[in-house]
Every structure is written in structure tokens, then in C-alpha cells.
Amino acid sequence: MRMFRRAPIFLLGALLLAGAADAGPVVRAPDGAVEGMEVGKVDVFRGIPYARAPIGDLRWKAPVALPAWQGVRDARAFGPACVQPRPRAQSIYANPPERMSEDCLTLNIWAPQKARGLPVFVWIHGGALTTGYSHEPMYDGSRLAAKGMIVVSINYRLGILGYLAHPELSAESGEGISGNYGLLDQIAALQWVRRNIASFGGDGANITIAGESAGALSVMYLMASPRARGLFHKAIAESAYMITTPELKAERHGTPSAEAAGTQVMQALGASNLAGLRAMEAEKLTQAAILAGYGPWGVVDGKILTRQLVDTFDRGEQARVPLMAGFNSGEIRTLRFLLPPAPADAAAYEEAIRGRYGDLADQFLRLYPATSVAESMLATTRDALYGWTSTRLAIKQARAGADSYLYLFDHGYPAADENGMHAFHAAELPYVFGTARQTPAFWPKIPDTLAEHRLSDAMMAYWASFATTGRPTAPGQPDWQPYGDGAHYMAFAGKPQPGTYLFPSMYALHEATVCRRRAAGNLAWNWNTGVASPVLPAKSGDCQ
Numbered sequence: 001m002r003m004f005r006r007a008p009i010f011l012l013g014a015l016l017l018a019g020a021a022d023a024g025p026v027v028r029a030p031d032g033a034v035e036g037m038e039v040g041k042v043d044v045f046r047g048i049p050y051a052r053a054p055i056g057d058l059r060w061k062a063p064v065a066l067p068a069w070q071g072v073r074d075a076r077a078f079g080p081a082c083v084q085p086r087p088r089a090q091s092i093y094a095n096p097p098e099r100m101s102e103d104c105l106t107l108n109i110w111a112p113q114k115a116r117g118l119p120v121f122v123w124i125h126g127g128a129l130t131t132g133y134s135h136e137p138m139y140d141g142s143r144l145a146a147k148g149m150i151v152v153s154i155n156y157r158l159g160i161l162g163y164l165a166h167p168e169l170s171a172e173s174g175e176g177i178s179g180n181y182g183l184l185d186q187i188a189a190l191q192w193v194r195r196n197i198a199s200f201g202g203d204g205a206n207i208t209i210a211g212e213s214a215g216a217l218s219v220m221y222l223m224a225s226p227r228a229r230g231l232f233h234k235a236i237a238e239s240a241y242m243i244t245t246p247e248l249k250a251e252r253h254g255t256p257s258a259e260a261a262g263t264q265v266m267q268a269l270g271a272s273n274l275a276g277l278r279a280m281e282a283e284k285l286t287q288a289a290i291l292a293g294y295g296p297w298g299v300v301d302g303k304i305l306t307r308q309l310v311d312t313f314d315r316g317e318q319a320r321v322p323l324m325a326g327f328n329s330g331e332i333r334t335l336r337f338l339l340p341p342a343p344a345d346a347a348a349y350e351e352a353i354r355g356r357y358g359d360l361a362d363q364f365l366r367l368y369p370a371t372s373v374a375e376s377m378l379a380t381t382r383d384a385l386y387g388w389t390s391t392r393l394a395i396k397q398a399r400a401g402a403d404s405y406l407y408l409f410d411h412g413y414p415a416a417d418e419n420g421m422h423a424f425h426a427a428e429l430p431y432v433f434g435t436a437r438q439t440p441a442f443w444p445k446i447p448d449t450l451a452e453h454r455l456s457d458a459m460m461a462y463w464a465s466f467a468t469t470g471r472p473t474a475p476g477q478p479d480w481q482p483y484g485d486g487a488h489y490m491a492f493a494g495k496p497q498p499g500t501y502l503f504p505s506m507y508a509l510h511e512a513t514v515c516r517r518r519a520a521g522n523l524a525w526n527w528n529t530g531v532a533s534p535v536l537p538a539k540s541g542d543c544q
Contacts, residue, residue: 029199047079050192053103079106081133110141115201126213143434147464150202163296165258179299216240268292322470326407327386340532415444515543
């Protein structure tokens, strides 16, 4: 229920009157009352806790419900970001938070004034499950909320604090599992939204989860997790990657078990037991774990994540909800650390591909020719990670009986194109949120032109209408057809441009590659591609 504080009429002092005038909107939700602030025609509520602080003995435990608080909580300031490493200097993505803390399980809400029964858009930030935070300026939800929906952004535990698995942790768990704490945080946030969002004017039966990069990986995890079933009704995955996921106790697909990785990092950090790790200061622990080579991933534990994502989607066990998925044409142009070393010349490139891909080499070289090795390597890694995943999501969701919509972001502008970053990883985000003036310091600046505004307006309309109805539409823009039998997609390149059969035969090649590696049982997929690929197993069973 939305309420507003009013100053008693008998308060005559100028100071008291000024204080009353500054009072913001108050919402009395089931979990407690909060006071936010008015920003234009949108009410904003910041830093609302959705679970207890995961500190002390609660470090590396599932989120614990927070009792309803008494009185009115001040929700005018963002909460701290979850603990993360300091960014590399001058990365275009560098936008360090002002504050970090383990006490970070908060969310933010943007709601049109007098909202009632509006769709809800829950944003999960990216950052390789290692960095990022819910209130990055580029994720400001004001303009999306003005399109007629409630926008929520969430923090979740990151890095070793969010994803560590270890035998001691599994032993102390009532379920015999560990890891996935960041994912459980996301589930807890969605449960909070379901309980409370009606008080802010949202419809708890019309919730869309959305994320980019690791946020999109999280969207897939949520679609796959039985624990998240029924907590959302639509999904948006921007630049998702359906990678090999470590299993809790077994080494499979060339990937060590999550518990083995946790044991290794504990030893590297000089701790003899779990108590020693819990005693370490959070930021030092996070940084030391990265230096020790620890990487955070979800964990196939049989309960939170029951099997590999590829298997879940093959079996149709994922949430059967309308889905929007897509990727950017220049994904790897700002992620060149994902590229293997380039061969000496075109001949060496072709020799490497033929030696690794065997009977699929001709098909590979048609898609990624030796005539332009640098561009072919960028495209290979882009497609193996992001293009294959987005197309696979569209195909599998359609086969599961849910509408799916595929897109390609192929838009460039001078500051990006002149620096070889056309349609780079995450470049679509300022257009989706309408935040071109709120990008990080080293982000290529988007021109303040009518054409850029029109593209952003179109994308916001498509995203907002999808969150509202499950079908992306935009006034005065082309119809976006479901993927379906016609392999429809929408390209955003200057303006929305519908098409069919995006990058023909790309999906078939990478699906065959992944299928053979899965069948072999001892090979990971996605990261080791192109000239970095192991020798591809021969065709077997259903694999082409």
C-alpha cells in the first residue's frame, strides 16, 4: 500500500515545514515500510534488504530470511556493492562502487507514481559473477519504469563469497551441498519481490527476469533451477553463454569438481579449514582467491542445479516461459583476453583448423576463412560463446512450446567504431535502459543525436512490451516475429531490421562441436574453440 507522510498542520516552524516538504513516498509492504524519493514521475526506493547480511557464520550459507522490520526504513540511499576486486585501470567497463560490504543483499525499485498492477522487470547485473552491482548508473531504471512497469535491480554475492564449494561446506549443509550462494541470493530476491511487489504497484504474477553476460548466465541458471520455478513468468538473456558447469563432487567434461576447486583454493590461501577461511577479511579473501586462479561458477549439485544447462534445455526441463535472447556482433572486440594466440599466418591458421576439426574443417573455414584470420578468430569465439547460446535458447524454448525471440545488436557509432569496438560486449545496455549519458568513464561516448535516441526508444519499447505481454512490439517499428520454424530474428543496426536465418550454418557447426565433446565426456565446450580447440572427436550416435 502506497502512503505519503504529511506534516501536521500545527507545525509552524520553517525548519519543520521544510523537513515535511522533503518527505518522500512511503510504501508499507509485508516485509516492512520504506521511504523512498520522487525522481520526476517515478518513485525510487534504494537499498532495501531482502535477506540477512551473510556475515560471520552466515558466510557461505544460503540466504536467511530477514524478519519484518518495525517503523519506516529509509530507502533513499543505495546499499553497498557486494565485495569484489578493484577494476583494471581504464577498462571501458571500470566503474568501481563507492562502497563494498558483505552486508550487500539489497535491491532497488523504480515505480511510476500511482502504479497499480504493472509488470515487473527484475535486472540481474553482469560482471563474470565477480564484479558489478545493482545501482551502476547505466542500470538506472527510471526511463524503463516510465514505459509502464516496475523495475527492480538486485545485488547478489560474487566471487569466492558467492560460489565457493567445499567438502566442509557440504558437510555442514543439511542437504549435503555447497556453492551456488549467489544464485540462491537471486532466488531469495525473487521471493521477496513476489511477496512485496504489489505494495509498490507491481503484479507478482507478471515478473520478467533479465540480465546481461553473467546476468544472462544467471537467467539460464534460474530457468534451470527447480528452486526458482514459479518465481518469474518471462526471461531476457542478453549475451548469455551456456558453458560447461562444474559438478559438485565429480570431475566431468574435463572440468574439476567444484569441491576439488574449493579445496585447492583453500590450500592456496593458507587456510587449514573452513573456520580459517571465514576468519579472513572479505576483500583480501576475494582478491587472494583471484590471484590463486579461483573462478566462480554455478555448481551442478543435483538440487539447485540438477544437471548441465545443455542437458536441461535438451530435455525441456527448463522454465517454459516466453524468452528473448540475443548477442552483439562485436562481442569479443573488448574481450580479447578470450582469444587464443593468433597463428603466424593464414596457412598456419588453416592447418590448425584442419588438424583440429577434421571432417568439420571445410564447414568451419567457410564460416571463418583464412583470408581474414583476425576477424575470423573474433567471430569464432563470439559464436562459440554467445551466438550459439542465444540461438540454442531460441530453438529449445520454441520446442518446449514457449515463444522465443532472437536478436542481434549490430549497431555502431563513431567513438566505438573508430576504436575497433563496433557493437562490443554490453554495448546494447545504454540503449535498453535509455542511459546513454550514464555510461562508465572510459565507455565510448554515444552521440546525442536523434538517430541514437530513436534506436534507444525502439529498444526500450520492445523490451518493455515483452515484459508486459511476452511479445516485443514498438510503435512505428517492424513486427518482431517469434523465432519459430522461420528462424526469425531482429537486428538492431541503426534501426530495427527483421530478418531470418541469422548467420546460416553457424549454429549447426557449433552444436555439432559441442555434441561431440559432450559425448566424449572428457572435454569442456565453448572456451576451447578455433585454433585453441582440442582434436574434435569423430561423429558418434546423434552427433553430426
